[in-house]
Amino acid sequence: MTETKEELALLADTAARFAKSDIVPHLAEWEAAGELPRALHRRVAELGWLGLGYAEELGGTPASWAMRTTLAEVLARHGGSGGLMASLFSHNIGLPPIHRHGSAALQAEVIPGVLRGEQISSLAITEPGGGTDVSALRTTARREGDEYVVDGEKIFITSGMRADWITAAVRTDPKDKGPMGISMLVIPGDAAGLSRSRLKKMGWHCSDTAQLRFDGVRVPARYLVGEEGQGFKMILTNFNGERLSMAALALGFSERCYDEALSWARQRKTFGMAIVDHQVIRHKLMDMKTRIESTRAWLNAVVARADSGDKADKGAEWVAQVCLLKNHATQAMQFCADAAVQILGGMGFMEGTACERIYREVKVMTIGGGTDEIMKELASRQLGL
Missing domain, CATH: 1.20.140.10 (Butyryl-CoA Dehydrogenase, subunit A, domain 3)
Structure with a gap:
């Protein structure tokens, strides 16, 4: 999809006005609270911005990268808060694996509510013992019947304290210690055995950032994204x-x-x-x-x-x-x-x-x-x- 220059200019103007009227006056309050109000997610969803780049049947709006980066640039320029952008749009790293590789049933269960601003999605990859070296992750998910049992930890997770859906990288093949043993699994935020700890940071104060612990968390096997080993x-x-x-x-x-x-x-x-x-x-x-x-x-x-x-x-x-x-x-x-x-x-x-x-x-x-x-x-x- 290719938008015209006029359409991009209209988006930029709307985003700039929104940032000045609905974001900047409240930033100090949100930074003190350490998180964003869920009402802001719903407001931005009403503008159609949470759904940019997602399929229409899931509540999204097909959009070019030009449109998505224009929105990001303008909200950053006039909002002036990286924490706000990271938290408000954390679904843009949490949902794409589901959007591209998840089953139709999984997409229908997870994505629409997030794009309506009713739920929050996050991505959980980084672990206490390793960051960019994804292939070395240690969080495990072993198959037991129609469920996966997840054990391990994740750290520096944006929107981790509030997330209703956590797209997590897990090791499903304990014999393969490399990249081919990794899968992606969606973990509900209310799952038993999941605990969260808030992390304090130098910046991004209005973005809730968490350390997550999975202690025998049971997840339905249908929450596997794509196939095992493709994570x-x-x-x-x-x-x-x-x-x-x-x-x-x-x-x-x-x-x-x-x-x-x-x-x-x-x-x-x-x-x-x-x-x-x-x-x-x-x-x-x-x-x-x-x-x-x-x-x-x-x-x-x-x-x-x-x-x-x-x-x-x-x-x-x-x-x-x-x-x-x-x-x-x-x-x-x-x-x-x-x-x-x-x-x-x-x-x-x-x-x-x-x-x-x-x-x-x-x-x-x-x-x-x-x-x-x-x-x-x-x-x-x-x-x-």
Whole structure:
């Protein structure tokens, strides 16, 4: 599906107005609470944004990557909170494996309620003993009749405290210690034997993040996503979409830092003149702008290939582009956050400014979805190096 420029512009305008009226005034309250109200999920669902990219028969709306990344960028720019974006849209990493590989019955049971904002979906892969090395995960799911019995732990799970559905990577073949022993299993949030602990973080304060423990959790076998042993491939595919979305978010946060720094520079006066009139400040702003525009151009190019419909456009070289784009975008965000705080000076160190929040949140962007180092290694392998 390809939207027109006018349709994308209308979406951007609507999202910007929504962020200013329905998000920004409440951010401090939500950060203090450590989570988002479920009413916000329902409100965003009414706008149709939770369902972008999902099948119509499941309550979604087919949408291009151009539309999805436009929404992510604009809400990030005008909302200014990575925690909000991670939590509000955690279903976009929790549902895709089900949407692509789950049975029709599983899709019908799980997806519609989430897209209506009535339920929350999360993804559980990372474990206390390992992060990006997915093939080494230790959480097990052994088959007993018509059920799987799950034992193990997951950590750093976004929306983990509130999730009604947890799409978890589990080891179903104890003999295979590598990637082929991994499967994907949907675990209901009210399952007996599931316990959750809230984690405190440097940033993303309005996103509930949890450590999950599975102690003999029994899950109906029909909640298996696809076939046993196919989980690792699902995870790799899922990462591509997550990283592309993170690049769009990083672009939006970089723009927010630039917007706030420029506004402050025009208002703040030192030695009888606005600080924007000092060459050193203008040059800082232009360094920010350079990184923003290079990220935008690269993102648009990668998104265009994703939406082309040509499978050849999404091969190994495209995956490498996604990895390197994710690094470039998050590093641009890191630079812009640092420069904005410096331009704001003491005010940039105070809670309440967007750049202070983004400064605290930038590190998780360079870690989540694959660290900078892993992205470089994966890209080099995709390019045959």
